[in-house]
Amino acid sequence: MGIVLKGGKVITAVDSYYSDVRIEGEKIVSIGSNIEKPEDEIIVIDGCYIIPGGIDTHTHFDLDVGSTVTADNFESGTKAAIIGGTTTILDYATQVKGQTLKEALKGQHAKSQGVCFCDYGFHMGITEWNDDIAEEMKDMINEGVTSFKLYMAYKNNLQVDDGVIFNALRRSREVGGLIGFHCENGDIIEVLVKEAKLAGNKTPYYHAETRPDKVEREAIARVLNLAEVADASVFIVHLSSKEGLGSILEAKKRGVQVYVETCPQYLLLNDSLYGEKSSSNFEGAKYVMSPPLRKNYDNHALWNGIKQGEIITIGTDHCSFNYKKQKEIGIADFSKIPNGAPGVEHRMALMYTYGVLRGNITINEMVALTSTNAAKLFGIFPEKGTIAIGSDADIVVWDPNYSTHITADKQTQKVDYTPYEGFKQNGRALYVFLRGNKVISKGKLAESKPLGKYLYRKAFMGRS
Amino acid sequence: MGIVLKGGKVITAVDSYYSDVRIEGEKIVSIGSNIEKPEDEIIVIDGCYIIPGGIDTHTHFDLDVGSTVTADNFESGTKAAIIGGTTTILDYATQVKGQTLKEALKGQHAKSQGVCFCDYGFHMGITEWNDDIAEEMKDMINEGVTSFKLYMAYKNNLQVDDGVIFNALRRSREVGGLIGFHCENGDIIEVLVKEAKLAGNKTPYYHAETRPDKVEREAIARVLNLAEVADASVFIVHLSSKEGLGSILEAKKRGVQVYVETCPQYLLLNDSLYGEKSSSNFEGAKYVMSPPLRKNYDNHALWNGIKQGEIITIGTDHCSFNYKKQKEIGIADFSKIPNGAPGVEHRMALMYTYGVLRGNITINEMVALTSTNAAKLFGIFPEKGTIAIGSDADIVVWDPNYSTHITADKQTQKVDYTPYEGFKQNGRALYVFLRGNKVISKGKLAESKPLGKYLYRKAFMGRS
């Protein structure tokens, strides 16, 4: 007994065609017309798109940042994901200094196991280096963790030095891993933040002021220089600026292999949201994330980078804190504001509304950016990331005719605001299938059990 | 009654999966298992790939270059194409000065109509500019000619000045056309050639010497500067050098939208083939083409440009002249040697053998480079360029287990040599379907009628 989607238009990263699609068990088994069998459930989806379930390459659920813990845990976060059309998330396990990678992974499994509504995997954040860590990188690959992350910011905390970066890059080639980098020069930021605070400059405005785009450019230039010496590929997470994109193209000119992610917030929002220097209004705190929001010309440059094929995945860096009580920790000092904002729920809708409908991307490019490229880069293709025979039936039936406005009070993610409050939304996930399970039906949660499973990802083979 | 390919692995620009594919009439109608109907012809292709028919974006068949006419005409050229797994070629109609574009198109139709063994379309070469030509660009779109070509080389012949380039680029935006550019600075070349000849330097060696890579870089830099002012997209044909690729990345950094083609010869051959300065051996003439072959580091840089996604289509610039009698026209003077070399027949095999099997590209990337990207860029997708429901059944069953060596005496193209003589070849087109017609069977021509038809291509919408 299977399920047949009838009357929709199949969209992959390449193709667009009208066809029925038949699901059996967890898999897509046939594509064409007249493919249904007698007992099949038939779902008529005239006028809808059949797209691969979204993959959010960048979430932080149930993250303890010291002063508080993110508003969303794996349960609420993955529920929001599937509501929004995302069937896979890649979260971060991060080594606390002194911890082994295995311990970090174990901790992350403990938080996520049995509570996820979508499939999930982990990148492993590395915060120090020694021979054991080098050895454990190989173990992680065997555990299905085939991507890593290093931070060039957050001094005295997550930040690693160039020696660690260089060692890890060389090791990544040997073990088949791909390393993502948070590219901001943490040393400069530390100086600027300290200085701002000494001068009494403590409003959210100064969050952006103390992390200028040039510190992103510097960090990107550096890591790509190191990658060139190490002869390793690099993944740049949450690219936010035109200056940063320029650095990437300079390195490409020298032949460096680099893959780039940006986030909806860097495409759609800008730094005017932080308010005035001496604003008594604390609303700007909602947008305190790192890197910070930039200028309109940065938004424009990033859209263009997408068009040129330089930016290939869209993550959200979902890391939600309630405005009340959580963001307010920093009411007297921007540097105390928990960094991050929600996003996992609205990613697909934002890319459809502001990407596809505004003519910035085609709907095939939307699929590539929100799903396929990530699946290939992170070792879960062809199970995830496409509509093809034998692939997991992670399918979103996208209804382009639906329209609404994004508001916090309608959202599933468990946080008291959204940075996109009041934004027009076109389209929505009418049905969502997770490995053949209908988890969303008519836009509502249709499956109360958390069916998400951990993804043992394949090693990185040097190419998307 | 249809045809079912059974047991193969479907390869698109994105997907790879085992599945049967069913053809009915000219179209692909279903993909999956158990899709055959009673009267269907079943072709078992265990172990083979099912890939979209190749699209060669750059051929010159039946071209009169003044001193002679190409060895291959549309009949022999397209026959060689399908033998090699290419089901669509895009040839060039070129306006002779004084001629209207319509006349040029008519002439090209006269040469090709009824004799082609694969489907075909035309780019329109423009050699002068006035208000009528501007008007005719629109007419061409309506005639299905939605791409154009301008030459920055061949002074006093095909070469146009910057005013023509700029006018044409602006006009291309209005009418929905995409212009391809032959990027070499013809003025410099003219000076260098004249000088070489005055100095008595007339061997094939001097063909490369008088067209250095820097003249390609200059022309690319210039056309992309002009495109930036005109706010138009550009297609660079037959990129040959690292310097040229560098120019492209510099322009991308400024946001210019540019698409790039290279050819197998620029990936696989180098300028040592021209022989010595004072060689009495005229073999170098076989490689006299423009741009000329470059250095090993250029080959490497172009493969890397492919990996980085900067180069997106592979054409051949097939323009064949027999070594005997034709190339020999220039035996005493390299500048008289008819420019060009054959290639249409071996493109797919070369990209498979030296691209896929050597690890330079994945097989999906091979499909993208040899077919899908071209189909999208040149307005024939999704009819061509993919394996999907509703698409034309332009299908190549690629047998990866076949192996041979390339030699002129086995080739179908009607020319007395191949630049790839003795090259190892892995894989071949076991079956080829052109709009559902089995034109190649077991590697041999299976259909003696020339079934190729002219393609009315769609306008360029600003994106691949």
Place this chain on the structure above:
Amino acid sequence: MGIVLKGGKVITAVDSYYSDVRIEGEKIVSIGSNIEKPEDEIIVIDGCYIIPGGIDTHTHFDLDVGSTVTADNFESGTKAAIIGGTTTILDYATQVKGQTLKEALKGQHAKSQGVCFCDYGFHMGITEWNDDIAEEMKDMINEGVTSFKLYMAYKNNLQVDDGVIFNALRRSREVGGLIGFHCENGDIIEVLVKEAKLAGNKTPYYHAETRPDKVEREAIARVLNLAEVADASVFIVHLSSKEGLGSILEAKKRGVQVYVETCPQYLLLNDSLYGEKSSSNFEGAKYVMSPPLRKNYDNHALWNGIKQGEIITIGTDHCSFNYKKQKEIGIADFSKIPNGAPGVEHRMALMYTYGVLRGNITINEMVALTSTNAAKLFGIFPEKGTIAIGSDADIVVWDPNYSTHITADKQTQKVDYTPYEGFKQNGRALYVFLRGNKVISKGKLAESKPLGKYLYRKAFMGRS
């Protein structure tokens, strides 16, 4: 009998020191204290600077532009020069098509001989190419014309194609010449101007609109690419934009040898002076010159280019037309406005007031920019360009304590406006000596005879 300047501070491109300077005949003969001889004339100049007479590398006196002739001829122009502290000007002889270079030079001699108040030389403008011209370049060197000029703008008039540029660059190496380039892509400009006029856009505003900075960048990129192939040095005249400067630095990175001139107007004025699109006010015509005035950020970038040592000479491109009757020729059509503006008289004062006193340059750098570098580059050093034993006594006694405002009614140049009307001026040429002749005394003309002589310049040796 000599002249001794007592109590001043000697300023060269390198040195600043208090010392007396003694002139005998046309030369500087000693520097130090107690150097006067009994019969010497002693001029006490306490508090003043002793600087080398200025060299304006770029003037157009007595130039017939077809519709009219410049307001200043050699007499009025050179009188204005010495009043302003400039003792040498380099004007342009320009070949009319069909004319030999010798004829062009002869014509320029006819206009200038016996009427110049300062010394003078000529650059030779070349507008077409053939073997005779190549031969004549050598003759020009022998006639003391060791620099040339090619125009990349003014289509169908002065503009030459890339073949001429390339030939001339190669020839320049052989004969010891240096070629200056007017870098704007004339083909693009022609298209934009035609289009603007068709659209009825005819106010001065559109002069700038139709010559965007990117056409300067393109032309600079091109000529430096050509120079790299030709292995020749290049002089860029009147650099006006940040984009253009960027092109220069990209070429320097590849090793190209390039020297750059800018003008006070590109440092101090911006395109807001052209007025509004539909302004009924024609004042903008005063600033109609090519390249046009740019943005504030261009001013800033050019000052920075000076600080970095990338821009090494300051010319004026003095080419004056009266606002009344002359500029008004274009009152109904900006493209008819005679291009150019006055400047020779105020160059030194502007560089002192806005360069030295504002901290953009040191006074030594002012000397280098306004005199020494030009003398070296154009083959008149050490006769001109410095204060040293044996050099021509071309000396300006600069009184830094003087202050005034620039106004047209006080000026010597024979034109009815100045682009710097109302600008504060600090300092002035209190005394000016031309080869030992006191031609300016207490700021007034002290010598009614035109003592200027033609300079037979030395060949360019590849270095400033």
Place this chain on the structure above:
Amino acid sequence: MGIVLKGGKVITAVDSYYSDVRIEGEKIVSIGSNIEKPEDEIIVIDGCYIIPGGIDTHTHFDLDVGSTVTADNFESGTKAAIIGGTTTILDYATQVKGQTLKEALKGQHAKSQGVCFCDYGFHMGITEWNDDIAEEMKDMINEGVTSFKLYMAYKNNLQVDDGVIFNALRRSREVGGLIGFHCENGDIIEVLVKEAKLAGNKTPYYHAETRPDKVEREAIARVLNLAEVADASVFIVHLSSKEGLGSILEAKKRGVQVYVETCPQYLLLNDSLYGEKSSSNFEGAKYVMSPPLRKNYDNHALWNGIKQGEIITIGTDHCSFNYKKQKEIGIADFSKIPNGAPGVEHRMALMYTYGVLRGNITINEMVALTSTNAAKLFGIFPEKGTIAIGSDADIVVWDPNYSTHITADKQTQKVDYTPYEGFKQNGRALYVFLRGNKVISKGKLAESKPLGKYLYRKAFMGRS
């Protein structure tokens, strides 16, 4: 009573003219003819050049590197300097961690006071950062130490992190200091060295192998990025590579103010001198310095950088260790070889022989590079760096007709080899005057007392 140099040709960074020069006491008092007074000593120097005493911007005398102390101390080093025509050296005082800058300075004074044969000053090496150091930077300016140095290499020793760099750059602007940077990424080097040693690769060959040019490029790119954010000027010491120069030009394009030094060894020697990978010959140790020698194309690029005006001073990084006993410390392990080589004695002769006589630079440029630019940049102009009235009589009478070969057995510097063994030398310092004292006469030491004095240098004003 004075001294008059008669019959020579005065050469400054700008001027070249025949003239007598008169010295009285410590100063140059007149320039011209007939300037001698009755009791003056007359020295006839027909055919010689009168050039400013050389300034070596980069020496390390009496430096304890842990395993040993440099072969040359201030006495032998400065004696070699004046023999070679260098009358000022700038050595490095370097803070040992935990030490105050004042203590470091005091230590350096103790080593140098009363023993120097030429004048001298100190740059201050900073190795850690805190508020006291920031305060002391101001104190250093008051002590005449107006330049500083930070190391990006030598991890766990001299190397500082980006926070220190950024803080110091910002502070340098406030106090009027200029910071020089040793640009190599020490983190990468540490990894590569450790790895090489683990692999048993311990010959001198691996010194270069483990410090590739790309680590210089990275460090330069980084420090110039930081300088841009800090809005501070930067001095790059001992630039060694084409890649590094490229980084500099990219930063200049963004407007960064940067001054660059190179050394004769990077212009004249290359890495073939390190010998083979498994050489039993230890001669390569003589060239073990950091950065290491590079390729021929790097030599060429650096000469070109000089011609373009991008590189403005020539230091030697003189840091001598005897081959016997000292270099041999590392005979079994290249990483133990004391880093450095001698050079102070031959700098002027090398720049004359291989710069001026080979046509790479003019003799004025030689003066600028070896003396004037350094004097201006480091606050000792016009006392040092020129031949002008009122300047210190630090004069070298350069005899261009002398010729010899450089050999260790003839040298004054107290070390058992020279990297330039057997090099042809043209010209020598026939006479050298240090503040009017004839310290070298006929090429020999003429003054047995160490007359050198410490130079209180002026603050950096943001410009050379």
